[in-house]
Amino acid sequence: MDSSNLDPNIVEKIKKLEEKFKASGQDISSYLDGLLQSDYLKYWEYINLDTLLNLQQPKTRYPDEMVFIMYHQITELYFKMVLWELEQLTSMKEVDPKVFLMKIKRVNRYFENLIHSFDIMIDGMEREQFLKFRMALLPASGFQSAQYRLIELNATDLKNLLPQEDRDNLPETYTDEELIQSIYWQKGATELETGKKTLTLVQFEEKYRDLFLKVIREKQNSNINKIYLQHLQEVPEAEAIREALREFDSLANVFWPLSHFKTAVRYLQGDTGMIAASGGTNWKKYLPPRFQCVIFFPQLWSGEEKKEWGKAWVMKEISNS
Numbered sequence: 001m002d003s004s005n006l007d008p009n010i011v012e013k014i015k016k017l018e019e020k021f022k023a024s025g026q027d028i029s030s031y032l033d034g035l036l037q038s039d040y041l042k043y044w045e046y047i048n049l050d051t052l053l054n055l056q057q058p059k060t061r062y063p064d065e066m067v068f069i070m071y072h073q074i075t076e077l078y079f080k081m082v083l084w085e086l087e088q089l090t091s092m093k094e095v096d097p098k099v100f101l102m103k104i105k106r107v108n109r110y111f112e113n114l115i116h117s118f119d120i121m122i123d124g125m126e127r128e129q130f131l132k133f134r135m136a137l138l139p140a141s142g143f144q145s146a147q148y149r150l151i152e153l154n155a156t157d158l159k160n161l162l163p164q165e166d167r168d169n170l171p172e173t174y175t176d177e178e179l180i181q182s183i184y185w186q187k188g189a190t191e192l193e194t195g196k197k198t199l200t201l202v203q204f205e206e207k208y209r210d211l212f213l214k215v216i217r218e219k220q221n222s223n224i225n226k227i228y229l230q231h232l233q234e235v236p237e238a239e240a241i242r243e244a245l246r247e248f249d250s251l252a253n254v255f256w257p258l259s260h261f262k263t264a265v266r267y268l269q270g271d272t273g274m275i276a277a278s279g280g281t282n283w284k285k286y287l288p289p290r291f292q293c294v295i296f297f298p299q300l301w302s303g304e305e306k307k308e309w310g311k312a313w314v315m316k317e318i319s320n321s
């Protein structure tokens with residue numbers, strides 16, 4: 001082919017490519033060879049579809065265990081999307097209020113989807129099957145979702161994640177390690193009388209303790225709550241940002257926990273009482289949002305709102321179920 005017939009657009013692009021490769025000491029011709037050899041991208045390869053669809057490995061023959069596995073995986077993917085946004089915000093060198101607002105709104109949309117889709121669990125499995133296959137999964141529990149904890153650590157200061165009664169009585173000095181030991185979920189999975197941790201907690205800590213400590217140290221001064229308090233209270237978008245953060249708080253710390261709690265009630269509330277949870281918590285006292293009262297952005301709520309955290313919603317939701 002006569003090169004003078006080449007589309008000038010293409011020639012222009014080749015010139016630009018040549019400059020790009022030259023700038024890093026590379027030879028464009030080898031890269032063009034590579035292009036000649038390479039295959040067209042296919043959808044199923046790009047999204048790793050075969051791997052994705054092979055990640056569902058039930059432990060029993062009960063068909064509804066598939067629903068259980070897949071909905072957990074779907075949730076973890078959404079958690080990953082939430083973290084993707086939060087981590088970008090908490091690592092930003094300069095805070096841009098517009099970007100901040102846009103990303104918190106994305107996070108809220110992800111949580112809204114999760115809350116609405118929880119019916120997949122609530123209505124989607126036969127209880128008899130669940131009560132059988134769950135015994136093959138002990139002592140694993142959603143309690144061991146590291147991403148759920150990372151969302152919390154990116155969202156707020158560690159002190160807001162302590163049990164409610166400890167939040168205002170922090171000692172003068174403490175190490176992160178001491179704090180991590182008193183975080184609300186540690187207490188939830190520790191027997192009060194003996195101080196013994198459940199196996200679920202012991203294994204969770206073994207796997208993730210170092211990661212959590214690293215994230216705590218990194219995010220203590222750059223979590224979403226701190227960014228808001230230090231940089232965003234006076235910007236023109238402040239009101240919209242406050243709204244979005246309050247929504248984030250209520251979606252993540254009231255409505256998601258509530259949908260989740262409804263699921264636990266549906267499957268673990270026996271005719272003769274409460275069925276033991278796989279992670280060994282006293283789940284009726286642990287899961288309802290009004291007991292843990294986790295609030296990422298306490299400055300954005302009135303004293304009354306904090307006192308009523310989750311209460312009215314819990315009663316309404318449970319009486320409708």
Ligand code: HEM
Pocket residue numbers: 071072075076121130141142143144145148185260263264267268277278279280281282283286287
């Ligand atoms: C039939 C469905 C489910 C039941 C019966 C259930 C039950 C429970 C129970 C009883 C706990 C307390 C810890 C324990 O003692 O094990 C718990 C914790 C947890 N579960 Fe589930 N769960 C279900 C579905 C899910 C799903 C789909 C997810 C999504 C990832 C999930 C994520 C979590 C998380 C993140 C916690 C920790 C909550 C916290 O510490 O505040 N669960 N679950």
